[in-house]
Amino acid sequence: MVRVRFAPSPTGNLHIGSARTALFNWLYARHHNGAFFLRIEDTDRARSSEEYLEEIMGSLKWLFMDWDGEPVFQSKRLESYRRLAVQLLDKGLAYKDGEAIIFRVNNEGAVKFSDLIHGEISVNKEEIKDQVLIKSDGTPTYNFACVADDADMGITHIIRGDDHISNTPKQVLFYEALGFPLPQFAHIPLILSKEGGRMSKRHGATSIFEYRAMGFLPEAMVNFLSLLGWSPKGDKEIISREETIALFDVQDVKKTGAVFDMDKLNWLNGQYIMALDTDEYVRRLTGFLKEKGALPGTVDENKLKEVATLYKERIRILTDFEKVYKIFFNDALDYDEHAVEKHLKKIDRGTFEEWLRELEGLASFDILTIESALRAFAEKKAMKPAKLIHPTRVAVSGQDAGAGLFEMMKVLGKEKVVKRMEHALTTYII
Numbered sequence: 001m002v003r004v005r006f007a008p009s010p011t012g013n014l015h016i017g018s019a020r021t022a023l024f025n026w027l028y029a030r031h032h033n034g035a036f037f038l039r040i041e042d043t044d045r046a047r048s049s050e051e052y053l054e055e056i057m058g059s060l061k062w063l064f065m066d067w068d069g070e071p072v073f074q075s076k077r078l079e080s081y082r083r084l085a086v087q088l089l090d091k092g093l094a095y096k097d098g099e100a101i102i103f104r105v106n107n108e109g110a111v112k113f114s115d116l117i118h119g120e121i122s123v124n125k126e127e128i129k130d131q132v133l134i135k136s137d138g139t140p141t142y143n144f145a146c147v148a149d150d151a152d153m154g155i156t157h158i159i160r161g162d163d164h165i166s167n168t169p170k171q172v173l174f175y176e177a178l179g180f181p182l183p184q185f186a187h188i189p190l191i192l193s194k195e196g197g198r199m200s201k202r203h204g205a206t207s208i209f210e211y212r213a214m215g216f217l218p219e220a221m222v223n224f225l226s227l228l229g230w231s232p233k234g235d236k237e238i239i240s241r242e243e244t245i246a247l248f249d250v251q252d253v254k255k256t257g258a259v260f261d262m263d264k265l266n267w268l269n270g271q272y273i274m275a276l277d278t279d280e281y282v283r284r285l286t287g288f289l290k291e292k293g294a295l296p297g298t299v300d301e302n303k304l305k306e307v308a309t310l311y312k313e314r315i316r317i318l319t320d321f322e323k324v325y326k327i328f329f330n331d332a333l334d335y336d337e338h339a340v341e342k343h344l345k346k347i348d349r350g351t352f353e354e355w356l357r358e359l360e361g362l363a364s365f366d367i368l369t370i371e372s373a374l375r376a377f378a379e380k381k382a383m384k385p386a387k388l389i390h391p392t393r394v395a396v397s398g399q400d401a402g403a404g405l406f407e408m409m410k411v412l413g414k415e416k417v418v419k420r421m422e423h424a425l426t427t428y429i430i
Contacts (some may be wrong), residue, residue: 001032001033001034001035001156002028002029002033002034002035002156002157003027003034003035003037003153003156003157004024004026004028004029004035004036004085004155004156004157004158004159005024005025005036005037005038005039005066005149005150005153005155005158006018006021006022006036006037006038006039006060006067007038007039007040007041007149008022008040008041008056009040009041009042009044009048010040010048010049010050010052010053010238011020011044011047011048011049011052011055012125012207012332013055013056013059013207013208013209013210014053014056014059014060014207014209015033015053015206015207015208015209016191016206016207016211016219016225016260017060017118017161017190017191017300018119019060019063019161019208019221019225020188020225020228020229020258021159021161021188022063022065023059023063023065023222023225023226024230024248024250024253025159026158027226027244027245027248028157028159028248028249028250029244029428031245031247031248031249033244034156035069036065036066036068036103036344037067037068037069037071037072037153037155038057038060038067038071039071039073039153040071040072040073040074040075040147041055041074041142041150042073042074042075043074043075043078043139043140044071044139044147048075049395053295054061055209057256058069058211058361059207059208059212061222061371062208062212062218063208063218063222063225064079064218064222064241064368064387066283066337068131070131071288072149072153074140074145074149077145077148077149077279078138078139079141080135080148080152080348081144081145081148082101082134082135082138082140082141084133084144084148084178085133085134085140085144086102088101088103088133088178089101090178091177092300093177093185094133095269097135098136099134099136099137099138100132100134100135100136101132101133101134101179102130102131102133102176103130103132103133103134103144103173103174104130104245105128105129105130105131105173105306106125107125107126107128108125108339109124109125110122110123110124110125111123111125111128111169111172111173112416113168113172113182113185114184115165115185115186116157116185116186116189116250116251117162117164117186117188117250117266118165118187118255119251120167121168121169123401125246128169128170128173131170131173131174131415132144133141139410142167142192142369143167143170143171143174144335146167146171146221147171147174147178147180147236149366150183151175151178151180152179155183156184157183157184157185158183158184158185159186159188159250160186160187160188161187161188161189161190162187162188162189162191167349168185168187168404170310176208177273186250186253187394188229188250188253189226189253189254189255189256189257189258190257190258190259191228191229191257191259191260192257192258193238194258194260196262201238208221208254208274213292213325214266214317214318214319215288215317215318215319215320215321215385216269216274216317216318217269217272217284217318218306219240219241219272220265220268220269220271220272221269222241222244223238223239223241223244223268223272224265224268226239226248226310227233227255228240228258228260229254229257229258230248230252230253230254230410232244232247232254234246235360235415236373237264237268238271244372266316266317267316269329270315270316270317273312273318274312275317276395278309278312281308281309282304282305282308282309282311282421284318285308285318285321286301286304288318289318289321289322289325292322294322294324294325296329299329300352303328303329303411304329305331306411307324307325307411308321310403310404310407310408311324311403314402314403324407325397325403326413327397327399328411328412333397333398333420333423334398335394335398335428336394336398336399337398338399338400339394339398339399342390343390343391343393343394343400344395344424344428345390345422345428345429345430346391347387347388347391347429349425349429349430351381351383351428352391352395352421352424352425353425354377355374355388355392356418356421356422357427358377359373359375359414359417359418359421360414362414364412364413365410365417367406367407367408367410369399370406370409371406374388374389374392374406389405391424392405392409393405394424395420395423395424395425396408396409396412396416396417397418397423404419406408
C-alpha cells in the first residue's frame, strides 16, 4: 500500500510551496487508496511554537487535506534516534566527537537512486563529507531523523521539493547502513515567480493563512495548487478535487519550475464564486465578513443577500465585497478622486439638479422605471445616456465601475440615492 507523509516544521506559517507539496502527497495517497501521514519536525524547540502548529494544521484542514492516524512528533522520538545512531556506532559505521555521533562516509564509488520525476540520479561519494547523526545537544540532524521516521512509519514514497535532491544521497547512505528498505523518491519543481525567481513576500502573499484572509475559496486554492507543475490531459483549468484525485500521478509532474500566476488565481477564484449556489455563496460571504469583523452586530440579511447576489459575478475574492458593502450599508461614501474629476465635475450643474428632481419625483423606484426615466431625460436633453449614467454612478456609489447602475440604485432605495446625489451636487459639481 502507498504510504506518504507531509513533514512541516512548526516554525512559521504554511507556505504556498509547502501546501503544494502536502497536496501532491495527499492526492497521490488518495489516488492509490493509500495513507497520508502528518509528521511534525519540531526538534528545534527554540523556534517551534504551538501557534504555528495550529495554523499549519488548520490550513491543511481548510484545504480539505485529512491525514491518517495521529500526527507524529519528532520531539517525542529523541531516544529512538539515539538508539539507531548507537547501532551504527557499534557496527563501526560511525564515530563519536565529544557528545556528537558522526556517520563515516566511504568516499569510494557513487550513490545512485531513481527519482520518479527526474529519473536516475548519481552522486560521487567524494562529494559527501562525514554526516552528523546526533548533535552534541542530543538532537538529531534533519537527514538522520527523516530516515529514522520514514522507515519506522513505513513510508513507501517520499514526495518533496527538488531543493531536497541534495539531501537524498546522504539519506540513501543511512538507509543502506541501517538495512532499511529504500522508498521511492519524487522531487517536485519549485514554485517560481513570474520573473523566474523563487516566490517571496515581494511577489505577494506566501502563506495559506494570508490567502484565506484575502477571501480565496479553498476549492479554488486546491484547484490552483494542483496545477502548479501538473496538469490533466487536455489542459483543463477548472477541475474538481474528485477529478484530480482520479487523474493525479506524481510521475506526470513536470521537471521544470511552476510559475505562480496571481492573475490566474484571481480568475479561477472568481469562477468558483460564480459556480456556488446563491445561498451557499451568501453563507460563505457572511461568515467571512463576520470573521473579519467587517459586519456590524445586526444587519438586514435580506438586503445583504440582494447586494451579494448583485455582485456575485463581479467579485474575484471575498474581500472585494468589503468595498461593495460600504456602498450599500454605510451612510458616508469614499469618493474616488479620479472618478469625481472625470465624471462629476464635467456635468452641467443645472442638468444634474434637474435629473435629481426627476428621480425624486418617481412614484416607483424599480429597475425598469429608473432606466426609462434616465433614457427619457437624456433624450429630452439631447445627450447620450452614458453622459448621465457615469456621473450618476459616481454620485451614488463613489466609484466609476461596479454592478449595473439601475440595479444598484434600486437596491440602494430612492431615499439614499437622492441624499447622495444632493451631496454630490453641493460638494463636487460646480
